[in-house]
Amino acid sequence: LPAHLAFDEFKGVDRQLHFICLDGDNHQVVQILRTRYKKTLLKYFGRFSPQARANVKTVTMDLNFYYQDIVRACFPNAQIVIDRFHMIQMLTRSFNSLRVQVMKTFDKRSRQYQLLKSPWKLYLKKFDELEKVHPHYNWHYKDCLTQAQAVTEGINTSTTLENSYNLMQSFIQAVETGNTHELK
Numbered sequence: 001l002p003a004h005l006a007f008d009e010f011k012g013v014d015r016q017l018h019f020i021c022l023d024g025d026n027h028q029v030v031q032i033l034r035t036r037y038k039k040t041l042l043k044y045f046g047r048f049s050p051q052a053r054a055n056v057k058t059v060t061m062d063l064n065f066y067y068q069d070i071v072r073a074c075f076p077n078a079q080i081v082i083d084r085f086h087m088i089q090m091l092t093r094s095f096n097s098l099r100v101q102v103m104k105t106f107d108k109r110s111r112q113y114q115l116l117k118s119p120w121k122l123y124l125k126k127f128d129e130l131e132k133v134h135p136h137y138n139w140h141y142k143d144c145l146t147q148a149q150a151v152t153e154g155i156n157t158s159t160t161l162e163n164s165y166n167l168m169q170s171f172i173q174a175v176e177t178g179n180t181h182e183l184k
Contacts, residue, residue, distance in 0.1 A: 001052050002030065005075075006060040006083075007067050009036045024060055038066045045074040062086040084175050092124050095168045099123055102158045114141040115154040122151050127169050 004024030012018040012034075019036040022029055033040055045053065053075050060081040061067045071080050103116035118140040122130060130147040137144045145153070155162040174182035 001048055001056055003055060003057045004060070005030065005056055005058070005078075007064075007070075008062060009064070024058060038070060041070050042073060045070065063090060088172055088175060091168050091171055095164050096120070096124065098161060098164055099154075102161045106157070111141050111143075112154075112157045115150060116157065119147070119150050119154070122147050123154065123165065126172060127151070 002023040002025060006022040006024045006027075008020050008022075009017045010020060016034075017036050019031075019033040019041060020029065021031045021033075031044065033044060054077050056075040056078045058081050059067075059071045059075060059078045060083050061071075062083060063086050068080055071078055099116055099120065103113055106113040106116070118138065125147075127148065130151060132146050132148040135144040135146045135149070138150070141150075151165075155165045170182065173179075
């Protein structure tokens with residue numbers, strides 16, 4: 001077994017989820033299993049010697065709760081690493097749910113509702129990548145705004161939404177720059 005493993009699942013034959021195990025260093029496939037069930041994974045990794053399993057240093061995975069149980073049971077010296085993609089995905093989904101929740105508190109014809117609804121993809125982009133110079137007319141809220149202005153005005157409709165947006169942006173930046181102090 002490699003010192004660094006990565007676990008994930010993917011849709012395969014008949015749209016069923018399969019398990020894939022990769023070498024975390026060179027991304028070579030270690031094993032693909034037809035199922036991702038805990039019992040199957042414990043049986044597969046149980047075939048390796050205790051010494052081979054003890055040499056595994058890290059296991060990178062998504063937020064699948066039973067993968068952590070498998071790592072603890074099979075790899076006594078391994079650290080669990082949650083991959084960046086899934087952390088950011090979880091955070092952006094949570095923010096998006098909050099945005100919709102706040103949006104529904106406004107009348108559908110209101111400017112606030114339209115600012116939170118029509119440019120929804122802009123809220124998921126990095127603020128640094130939003131257009132800040134050239135405004136465009138949007139018929140939903142009947143105004144010329146840059147992308148940054150639309151997002152800023154939208155998040156200003158709720159303190160909770162604004163704080164969540166700023167947290168999400170800070171978290172994404174900290175992940176991209178590898179700033180562990182800022183992540184904490």
